[in-house]
Amino acid sequence: MAVAARRAEASVADNPLPLIQLRNVTKVYGEGATQFQALKGIDLDITAGDFVAVMGPSGSGKSTTMNILGCLDVPSSGEFLFNGFHVEQLGRDQRALMRRKYLGFVFQGFNLLARTSALENVELPLVYRGDPKAQRRDAAMAALAKVGLDKWWDHTPAELSGGQQQRVAIARAIVTNPAVLLADEPTGNLDSERSVEIMELLTDLNRTSNITVLMVTHEPDMAEFARTLVHFKDGLIERIEQNDKVPA
Amino acid sequence: MFGTTFILAIRSILRHKLRSILTALGIIIGVAAVVTMVTLGKATTAAVQQQISSLGTNILQVRPGQGFGRGGGGPQPANFDEQDVQAVRDQIAGVIAVAPQAQSSGTAIHEGANATTTVNGTTLDYFRVQPWPLVDGRTWNRAEEQAGKGVCVIGNTVRKNLFNGGDAVGKRLRINGISCDVIGILSTRGQAGFGGDQDDVVIMPIKQVQRRFTGNRDIRLMLVGTDPDYETAQVQAGITSLLRERRNITGGKQDDFNIFDTAQISATLTGTTTLLTQIVAAVAGISLVVGGIGIMNIMLVSVTERTREIGIRLAIGAVASEVLMQFLVEAVVLAMLGGVIGLLLAQFAVAGLSIAGGLPFLFDVQINVIAFAISAIIGVVFGYFPARRAASLNPIDALRHE
Numbered sequence: 118m119a120v121a122a123r124r125a126e127a128s129v130a131d132n133p134l135p136l137i138q139l140r141n142v143t144k145v146y147g148e149g150a151t152q153f154q155a156l157k158g159i160d161l162d163i164t165a166g167d168f169v170a171v172m173g174p175s176g177s178g179k180s181t182t183m184n185i186l187g188c189l190d191v192p193s194s195g196e197f198l199f200n201g202f203h204v205e206q207l208g209r210d211q212r213a214l215m216r217r218k219y220l221g222f223v224f225q226g227f228n229l230l231a232r233t234s235a236l237e238n239v240e241l242p243l244v245y246r247g248d249p250k251a252q253r254r255d256a257a258m259a260a261l262a263k264v265g266l267d268k269w270w271d272h273t274p275a276e277l278s279g280g281q282q283q284r285v286a287i288a289r290a291i292v293t294n295p296a297v298l299l300a301d302e303p304t305g306n307l308d309s310e311r312s313v314e315i316m317e318l319l320t321d322l323n324r325t326s327n328i329t330v331l332m333v334t335h336e337p338d339m340a341e342f343a344r345t346l347v348h349f350k351d352g353l354i355e356r357i358e359q360n361d362k363v364p365a
Numbered sequence: 366m367f368g369t370t371f372i373l374a375i376r377s378i379l380r381h382k383l384r385s386i387l388t389a390l391g392i393i394i395g396v397a398a399v400v401t402m403v404t405l406g407k408a409t410t411a412a413v414q415q416q417i418s419s420l421g422t423n424i425l426q427v428r429p430g431q432g433f434g435r436g437g438g439g440p441q442p443a444n445f446d447e448q449d450v451q452a453v454r455d456q457i458a459g460v461i462a463v464a465p466q467a468q469s470s471g472t473a474i475h476e477g478a479n480a481t482t483t484v485n486g487t488t489l490d491y492f493r494v495q496p497w498p499l500v501d502g503r504t505w506n507r508a509e510e511q512a513g514k515g516v517c518v519i520g521n522t523v524r525k526n527l528f529n530g531g532d533a534v535g536k537r538l539r540i541n542g543i544s545c546d547v548i549g550i551l552s553t554r555g556q557a558g559f560g561g562d563q564d565d566v567v568i569m570p571i572k573q574v575q576r577r578f579t580g581n582r583d584i585r586l587m588l589v590g591t592d593p594d595y596e597t598a599q600v601q602a603g604i605t606s607l608l609r610e611r612r613n614i615t616g617g618k619q620d621d622f623n624i625f626d627t628a629q630i631s632a633t634l635t636g637t638t639t640l641l642t643q644i645v646a647a648v649a650g651i652s653l654v655v656g657g658i659g660i661m662n663i664m665l666v667s668v669t670e671r672t673r674e675i676g677i678r679l680a681i682g683a684v685a686s687e688v689l690m691q692f693l694v695e696a697v698v699l700a701m702l703g704g705v706i707g708l709l710l711a712q713f714a715v716a717g718l719s720i721a722g723g724l725p726f727l728f729d730v731q732i733n734v735i736a737f738a739i740s741a742i743i744g745v746v747f748g749y750f751p752a753r754r755a756a757s758l759n760p761i762d763a764l765r766h767e
């Protein structure tokens with residue numbers, strides 16, 4: 118027991134197991150004549166705690182990759198290991214449970230439930246997790262406080278600005294303490310000032326809560342906040358670079 | 366998991382009140398219609414039964430003529446007489462008493478008040494063959510009956526018309542110039558569906574009516590009280606053959622009198638109203654099914670409209686069965702809500718229509734329970750298809766949906 122533990126520690130120290138590993142992942146949409154290969158064989162390792170920006174021209178396969186990483190979709194071939202476990206062939210419901218337990222999503226379009234207060238929006242993942250009411254309220258309020266919106270808890274999306282809505286969406290994504298936060302163009306609908314605020318918030322969550330952040334963006338200014346930059350082109354990863362301005 | 370989906374369904378229903386009401390509208394109307402129709406039908410049946418039993422059970426009414434189907438021409442069949450009454454009373458087993466009736470009508474007057482009414486001559490047996498208690502005074506005695514005294518027992522309507530509803534016993538009224546002393550007041554019987562107001566009557570010894578009103582000794586109606594231990598049909602057959610013999614009707618010739626069995630009529634009428642109730646209920650039931658289809662349609666539209674919402678739920682980690690359950694529970698809760706509203710509306714409708722139609726107000730537990738259960742079942746049946754469609758959505762497509 119003790120030996121095994123020491124060996125595990127040693128392996129983490131020497132060669133930390135990546136949280137996410139993609140091995141020769143492909144994705145083919147459609148069939149026959151209309152068939153289209155969106156991913157042509159991707160290899161990618163993401164270490165726990167990293168802040169990754171995925172960049173590249175439109176149609177290069179960024180969202181497709183994010184959907185696979187987010188367990189919203191399955192690869193056509195290849196391997197996807199999460200924390201060392203194969204998840205590439207999980208069924209619909211098992212992927213739903215993966216999302217529930219380990220993942221949080223932020224979308225370009227915010228995607229909050231209309232006519233629903235910020236608090237209830239943030240609470241929603243906890244409802245599905247089956248948390249008791251009081252615990253749900255507390256956790257949701259804490260998450261809203263982290264994004265600086267605890268005073269706005271009873272406002273519906275229609276009563277909030279775009280930047281505030283996106284912060285509520287982030288609160289909803291982190292309320293379950295996920296291992297990974299996936300954000301597909303989270304600042305795409307925001308002006309540059311709001312965008313910077315969102316990026317600072319994501320950076321803060323990445324640092325203080327140790328959440329691995331995967332973000333798609335086509336704005337270089339936003340990518341500056343990330344530590345690792347992954348460039349896509351035509352369904353392949355063109356290059357991966359480290360951003361020296363962000364401390365490890 | 367049920368608790369979770371129940372919370373979510375209730376929240377969703379409350380958040381979209383207009384949509385919810387519209388979805389449930391068909392059920393509301395269907396349930397209200399079914400419950401109203403069935404309850405009114407049952408009330409009608411009950412009213413008919415009550416009216417008929419107020420005529421008395423174990424009573425046969427014997428009249429000259431061929432009954433309801435009596436044709437136009439030909440000579441009027443002879444009325445009965447005193448000997449017929451005695452013969453029926455003495456020769457037929459199972460007959461307890463026979464009350465003869467001679468009828469007339471006239472204008473009754475008391476101190477300036479006057480009203481047209483029915484004059485009914487009979488014997489004390491009248492009060493034995495049927496339950497019709499007095500609320501005041503007494504009936505006449507044997508001696509008064511023998512002598513054909515000018516005494517009378519009056520119905521409540523006559524008391525209202527002539528005595529303003531006040532004390533009448535000991536007072537005197539005149540009918541067609543013939544005076545009689547009021548000695549008793551009958552309890553209220555009410556409207557007799559077919560026979561008009563049963564309380565608009567002055568009853569006096571038959572000899573007095575025959576002598577002073579009809580001017581003959583004819584008897585227009587015999588009320589035959591039968592022993593409950595005997596089959597009425599058997600008693601009826603006995604009376605028929607006796608009267609045929611007495612009236613010289615032989616061979617295949619038809620009876621020139623008819624015997625009306627209240628119990629049998631009651632059963633027939635009850636059967637008719639029950640059948641009508643069932644037909645009306647079936648029609649209303651169809652509207653309930655249409656209501657169910659309404660739920661399904663709006664839920665289907667709602668699933669399309671809420672595609673994005675479903676996508677969000679799936680992305681957040683809802684499994685398909687939870688989405689299915691949420692929509693199903695929504696449909697069932699809406700249907701049951703519609704059911705409850707429909708039941709409430711039905712009670713108001715029943716109350717209003719009962720008053721308007723002079724029917725007793727009825728709360729029929731059975732039909733309320735059944736209608737509510739059906740609305741819940743409709744929710745499940747018609748909610749399932751849209752719910753399954755919602756649950757089968759792909760989260761990525763759903764999230765991209767505009």
Ligand SMILES: Nc1ncnc2c1ncn2[C@@H]1O[C@H](COP(=O)(O)OP(=O)(O)O)[C@@H](O)[C@H]1O
Pocket residue numbers: 146147153154155173174175176177178179180181182
């Ligand atoms: N569901 C789909 N069916 C067919 N083609 C798709 C589908 N999703 C994406 N594609 C195609 O795959 C390619 C990559 O798409 P995507 O990953 O969304 O690119 P982006 O890098 O802009 O996010 C595009 O050419 C797109 O048209």
Ligand SMILES: [Mg+2]
Pocket residue numbers: 179180181
């Ligand atoms: Mg994209």
